[in-house]
Amino acid sequence: MSMYHVTLSGVTKAYGKQKALDNVDLQLKAGECVALAGHNGAGKSTLIKLILGLIHPTQGQVQLLGHDAASRAASQVRSQVGYLPETVALHPSLTGTETLDFYARLKKQPLSANHALLSRVGISQAAKRRVGTYSKGMRQRLALAQALLGKPKVLLFDEPTTGLDPASRQMFYEIVTELRNQGSTVLLSTHALAELDGQADRIVVMKNGQKIADGTMSELRQQSGLPIRIRIQLAAHSKHAGQLPQAWHRHNESSFELHCTEEDKVQAICSLGHIDGIDNIEIHTPSLDDMYAHFLRREDV
Ligand SMILES: Nc1ncnc2c1ncn2[C@@H]1O[C@H](COP(=O)(O)OP(=O)(O)OP(=O)(O)O)[C@@H](O)[C@H]1O
Numbered sequence: 001m002s003m004y005h006v007t008l009s010g011v012t013k014a015y016g017k018q019k020a021l022d023n024v025d026l027q028l029k030a031g032e033c034v035a036l037a038g039h040n041g042a043g044k045s046t047l048i049k050l051i052l053g054l055i056h057p058t059q060g061q062v063q064l065l066g067h068d069a070a071s072r073a074a075s076q077v078r079s080q081v082g083y084l085p086e087t088v089a090l091h092p093s094l095t096g097t098e099t100l101d102f103y104a105r106l107k108k109q110p111l112s113a114n115h116a117l118l119s120r121v122g123i124s125q126a127a128k129r130r131v132g133t134y135s136k137g138m139r140q141r142l143a144l145a146q147a148l149l150g151k152p153k154v155l156l157f158d159e160p161t162t163g164l165d166p167a168s169r170q171m172f173y174e175i176v177t178e179l180r181n182q183g184s185t186v187l188l189s190t191h192a193l194a195e196l197d198g199q200a201d202r203i204v205v206m207k208n209g210q211k212i213a214d215g216t217m218s219e220l221r222q223q224s225g226l227p228i229r230i231r232i233q234l235a236a237h238s239k240h241a242g243q244l245p246q247a248w249h250r251h252n253e254s255s256f257e258l259h260c261t262e263e264d265k266v267q268a269i270c271s272l273g274h275i276d277g278i279d280n281i282e283i284h285t286p287s288l289d290d291m292y293a294h295f296l297r298r299e300d301v
Pocket residue numbers: 015018019020038039040041042043044045046047086
């Protein structure tokens with residue numbers, strides 16, 4: 001089988017004249033966590049539904065674990081896919097255990113692992129309570145447990161951390177790390193860019209159905225061309241300000257700043273090696289929010 005668990009080739013999905021997805025190419029490798037970012041209506045949920053085979057492309061092809069996602073053959077591999085939808089509809093009269101057992105039967109999975117799964121998502125103590133009495137975060141945890149049934153090879157999470165408190169978000173990303181280490185592919189759509197740093201291997205930015213950026217944090221930083229700001233604080237008595245290379249400009253009385261590219265960052269710091277009296281160095285790299293705003297603005301031009 002190919003190293004890719006999911007491949008989209010020239011995929012367009014149109015509803016009448018509206019293109020929810022417009023000629024998108026995307027490849028997701030085994031053991032990779034990819035984040036899908038984009039404004040409301042950018043096409044994130046459409047892309048996930050196409051991978052699930054819930055809807056079919058107007059043009060192009062979606063491959064899921066070696067099969068055309070729209071084909072009958074793909075139904076055999078669908079049990080290896082976990083899906084956490086944006087809006088989770090769980091039956092309020094069932095208990096946590098009954099809910100998970102119900103989904104396990106649908107997925108033809110043994111029920112024996114379900115208690116451990118409820119513990120893994122931190123709601124085993126409420127397993128016998130009706131879901132109608134659960135908080136929003138607990139329902140989200142239960143929905144996550146159903147997505148994890150059967151150790152899927154591909155996990156599709158639509159806005160998974162919306163409504164989760166910080167501890168629950170941390171638990172969620174710990175599970176994502178475990179999944180990656182097991183060789184599963186994780187695709188998660190999100191608006192919460194700030195929490196992705198260090199969690200996603202790649203970030204794909206969507207706008208109006210098109211993919212407008214795709215890369216690691218470092219690649220996106222390079223593609224954006226947004227400057228890195230290095231600021232140094234010299235000791236008040238330091239007589240060495242004059243030795244700073246010309247590109248450094250004074251920020252205030254004792255601090256100086258340099259704007260440089262990602263590639264020039266190390267060189268810029270090395271060039272400070274001979275300067276005495278540096279009290280502090282701060283490096284401000286563009287955040288994912290800065291890059292995201294930049295990519296969306298650039299497309300507006
Ligand atoms: N069944 C449908 N019929 C008509 N238009 C649709 C349908 N599904 C999606 N669209 C349109 O396609 C576009 C992409 O929608 P999609 O739900 O994929 O966006 P999204 O990025 O997931 O947005 P959000 O962040 O708000 O969930 C939107 O303009 C939406 O109105």
